[in-house]
Amino acid sequence: MIDLRPPRPGDEKQVGLLLRQLGYDVSGEEVQARLSELAGRRSDPVLLAVDGSQVLGLVALHWTTMLQAPNPVARITTLVVHDKARGQGIGRRLVEAASVLARQAGCGVLELTTALHRADAHAFYRSIGFEASSLRLHRALNSGAETLSRVAAEEILMANLFDGLPAASQEEEVTDLLARDGARIERIVSTGQSTPLETPYDQDHDEWVLLLRGAAGLWIDGEAERTLQPGDHVLIPARRLHRVTWTAQQELTVWLAVHFASSSSPGS
Numbered sequence: 001m002i003d004l005r006p007p008r009p010g011d012e013k014q015v016g017l018l019l020r021q022l023g024y025d026v027s028g029e030e031v032q033a034r035l036s037e038l039a040g041r042r043s044d045p046v047l048l049a050v051d052g053s054q055v056l057g058l059v060a061l062h063w064t065t066m067l068q069a070p071n072p073v074a075r076i077t078t079l080v081v082h083d084k085a086r087g088q089g090i091g092r093r094l095v096e097a098a099s100v101l102a103r104q105a106g107c108g109v110l111e112l113t114t115a116l117h118r119a120d121a122h123a124f125y126r127s128i129g130f131e132a133s134s135l136r137l138h139r140a141l142n143s144g145a146e147t148l149s150r151v152a153a154e155e156i157l158m159a160n161l162f163d164g165l166p167a168a169s170q171e172e173e174v175t176d177l178l179a180r181d182g183a184r185i186e187r188i189v190s191t192g193q194s195t196p197l198e199t200p201y202d203q204d205h206d207e208w209v210l211l212l213r214g215a216a217g218l219w220i221d222g223e224a225e226r227t228l229q230p231g232d233h234v235l236i237p238a239r240r241l242h243r244v245t246w247t248a249q250q251e252l253t254v255w256l257a258v259h260f261a262s263s264s265s266p267g268s
Contacts, residue, residue: 002056002090004047004097007035011048014055018080045101049081049090057081059094063107071108074098079112092128116210122231132230135161135212135256161212165189165252181261188255190216195243205262207236214253217245238262 007015012031019026038044043064049057060078076098081090102110113136114121166173166189173189195201200221209218210233218234219225221241228234236242247253 002049002051002088002093004049004093006039007046007048007058011035011055015048015058018055018058018082019078021083022078022080043105047094047097047101049094051085055082056085057090057094059098061098061101063102063105069108071106074102074105074107074110076110076112091124095128116231116233132212135210161187161256162254165254166191183261184259186257186259188257190214190244190247190253190255192247192249193244194246197243200241200243202241203236203238203259205238206260208258208260209234209236210256212254212256214248214251216247216253216255219243219245 009032012028012035015035016026016028016031019031035046038046038060044060044062046058046060048055058078058080059076061074062077063072063074066073076095079091079094081094099110111133112125112130114125161177172191172193175187175189176184177187178185194217200219211228211230213230215230216228217225218228219242220234220236225245226234
C-alpha cells in the first residue's frame, strides 16, 4: 500500500536516487541539508510516496505572494516517480496532494515547469488539467557567465511575451525581442496566415521555432507535414525549404523564433 508522508531522517539516500533519475547528481548530505532547510519553512512542503520502507516518488512545493495576483501562487518545484513504479497513479496522487496543500494555503493557482524535451511529461500534465500558459527562461548567475560591464551598459527590460498581442490582421506581426552576435530572437503572431505554396522559405541559417499559443501546420522538405500545438518546437536546418501550411483561424497563433547566424557570417 502506497502512503504519502513528509520526509524523515534516513530518507535522503532514496530521495537522492530519485533526483538522479531526473538528471541531478545530488549527494545524500546535500539532500539532507536541503530537506532540513525546507522543513523550516511553512511555504515549502515536501511529500514522499512510500511503500513500506521504499520511497517511490516525491513532490516538492513552494508558494509565494505575487504583486500582480490577488492570492498566493503555488509552484511544483520537483515531481518524480521512480522509473520502476511509473504507471501506477503515483504521480497523479502526488499532484493532487500538492493541490490540496496549495488550496489550504490560500493559493489561487498551481503551476509547474518542465523541460522542453520531455514530451511524455507534457502529455501527463495536460491529462491532469495543466495548460501551457507561459514560457520559462533562465539565466545563469555564476560570475563567469558574462561580464557585468555589458549588463550595466544596457537598459534592462522585463516584459511578457503575450503583452501587446495584435487583433486579427491580414499580415503576420513580427517583433524582434533580442539580437546578439550569432543569434536573433523574434516573436511572430499569426492570425490565419500561411506561406504561399510557390514561395517556401529558403534560409541560409538554422532556425529554431517554438509554438507558444494557437496551432499551425509546418512542412519541411523531405518530411511529412506536422501539426504544431503549444509547447511543440522544431529546428529547421539551413537551406531546407519549409513553409507554414496553415495557422489557426479562430485564435492567435504565437511563435518564438530563434535565428542563428549562418556559417558565412562574420565572426562565426
